[in-house]
Amino acid sequence: MDEAGLPLPLYHRVYLVLRQQVEEGRFDPAVKMPGEHEFAADFRVSRITVRRALEMLERDGLIRRKRGAGTYARAPGAAAPQRDNLRGLLENLLTMGLRTQVRLLEFDYVPATAEVAGLLGVVPGASVLRAVRVRSTEGVPFSHLTTWVPEDVGRRFGRDDMAEKPLLALLEQHERIARAEQTISAILADATVAPRLQVEIGAALLWVRRQVFNAEGRVIEAIDSLYRPDLYTYQIGLVRDGGLWSPQSADS
Amino acid sequence: MDEAGLPLPLYHRVYLVLRQQVEEGRFDPAVKMPGEHEFAADFRVSRITVRRALEMLERDGLIRRKRGAGTYARAPGAAAPQRDNLRGLLENLLTMGLRTQVRLLEFDYVPATAEVAGLLGVVPGASVLRAVRVRSTEGVPFSHLTTWVPEDVGRRFGRDDMAEKPLLALLEQHERIARAEQTISAILADATVAPRLQVEIGAALLWVRRQVFNAEGRVIEAIDSLYRPDLYTYQIGLVRDGGLWSPQSADS
DNA sequence: TAAGGTTGTCTTTCACATAGAACAACTGGG
DNA sequence: CCCAGTTGTTCTATGTGAAAGACAACCTTA
Structure with a gap:
């Protein structure tokens, strides 16, 4: 097998x-x-x-x-992607205020699969807005974002809005965002995302799945993010607090 | 095609x-x-x-x-189960109170490579304690842990201690643990870890690198953890706090 | 120079991927 | 009921992936 x-x-x-x-x-x-x-x-x-x-x-x-x-x-050479600039690039992203380009690849209403329905808390087959975006810095793609939004939430903005503004900003025009749940894992690049991230099929990708809840506890967005591990890592600080770890800061 | x-x-x-x-x-x-x-x-x-x-x-x-x-x-809602056991097994681990077995594979003092020296804040070539452990649940390995500890810290406990108690517990007998920095990424399983985690060479693994600091700000321990993504994911809650995300809870 | 280790090249053998074709078993509509 | 169309099954044939081994050409070092 x-x-x-x-x-x-x-x-x-x-x-x-x-x-x-x-x-x-x-x-x-x-x-x-x-x-x-x-x-x-x-x-x-x-x-x-x-x-x-x-x-x-x-x-x-x-x-x-x-x-x-x-x-x-071979000697690492000048353009060698050492593990140091891992952190470097992340900090760049944050301090530069995310100077990145976003390309909108798909923007459609589709029937929810069982998996997506579970994430969004809708019935399977219900119409949901699915958007696929690729984020790049200096022309190099580093993240592949698939977003699902319930239909009534998605109808409040159009394709052009999404190509320009962050989705979270669009959502916050009408909703009070309260919290999110993230699951971090790893997955291999398949034939669909590999060319979009300019990696090979079978390369390792960092996989972050996020559910965003509004103040009423409803899921108003689900995001499936795939990151190139050579260009982006997820950083978390922890503080020791009475025999347990509690987090200190995360990316935004 | x-x-x-x-x-x-x-x-x-x-x-x-x-x-x-x-x-x-x-x-x-x-x-x-x-x-x-x-x-x-x-x-x-x-x-x-x-x-x-x-x-x-x-x-x-x-x-x-x-x-x-x-x-x-078939109707859109009837998709295959596929990835359910992701969450399932993680919850098992937590609710069972981490009923896991640990196997100590290596326990040696080795000269620090440049990379490890940078993590621990020692000079390259300095002697450091390196331990490799594999953690399993019900006989199935799900994490591969490589730990480096400065020599003077490591001398306080022996191989048998490590096989029995969590390393953090051993460290806290003599140190005040203050905080940790984590970097989360993804990596492919190589020939060394693949058999230990019972995955195929080239499978995607979740990669967590952690530096643990004591109260004086010294790095007491560096951990390189590899997790099987089908058996373990990293979960984080975030709360929306004035236009920014701040973390809510993490694993320990 | 001689020996041992390393990459380069060539076998043989087996399993699988793929193409092409023919036929069998089955279903639904006129 | 019959027939056209569909999936199920079984052939043959070719190319590639992979293992295992033998040998050649070459480099480094003692």
Whole structure:
């Protein structure tokens, strides 16, 4: 059985894992990387499969191989996406006041699936507004947002409003937003979102699902957010408070 | 179809396209869907390929097929269960009071890498205690924890302590824990953690990195946690507070 | 120079993906 | 009732993914 749900070829999964590790700087360019036989044993695959993955990495310019000598990771280089600028980019987003571009890909009224109906607290099949947006910074997409809103709430604004203003601002024109519930998880990029986020199918994405409640306790919005982990992370501070943790701050 | 070199099997690409269309309500449940031959012509694939996609859709409960009669989409509300156990198991963990087993895989003093040194606030190469644990519930592993502690802190307890008590409890015997910083992201399962978490290589994992500070502001502990997204999610409540979100509660 | 390790290249074998085709079993409408 | 249309089933054939192994070419080091 394929737990991942995506029937990606073995060599491609090995490639994705190794590429992630090389890009993280996990291999010192001055130290010989593990040999093909060793990788094959680690991954429990044949050497041919490892070789296919390594050939792809070499074409990407991420590693250097030489017969008899071994395989070496390339130096991170100037444009290296180290883990430091992870935080950097998040802080940029916040301090710059979210200087990002938003592209509206879909905006339609659709019948609610069972899952969406459960999130919004409507009956399955009820008409709901679904909008899909991609948010970018400097032309690079980093988040993929799918939003569902009950029909009566959605009718208060149109497609143009959504392309310009944040949805939350639109909602707050008519509603008192009280609280939200978030579930954070991870998921693989599928064929739909991968090109929109400019990642490969099978790449790891941060998955945040949020329900927004108004003052009456009604769900007025459900958001499914997918983030590129190399460009966006979720940061939380916790304070120790009598044997328990309580949160201190989160993003907005 | 898509000849962009994507390594997804054809039948799976057809499945993804059709699933999206069915979920969007594009097929009236009262009207016969196009026949297998017609789909094959539309997608420019063989009928066998179309049939595999349709079989998957039928297993998902999204369509109904009958020999001689045809294929019909099911009513929008009748979608497959799919991701219910996400929330289910998490609630189990909390209500059962975290009835989990912990297995200590590694317990060693190692020289700090540059990355770990940065997290702990020590010089690179300094000796630090590294422990790797896997936490399971009912025999199923759901989290993989790598912990680093400065040497002088780690010397206060031994391997046996760690196998029994939570690390935080051990630390609080001698320290005043003040706060923590968490970074939440996503990462692919590599050859090391995949077997320990009983997932496939290349599966998506939830990645939480935590720095724990004592009252003096020193980093006492750094934790790298990997969670199986099908068994564990991170939940946060937010309250709307004067145009901003502030957190309400988190896990501990 | 010699030895051992590393990547490059070539087998063989098996399983699966896909195409193309024919036929069987079944349904609904004229 | 019969027939056209639909899904179910079973063939053949080809290409790719993958494992396992053997050997060649090459580099580094003792």
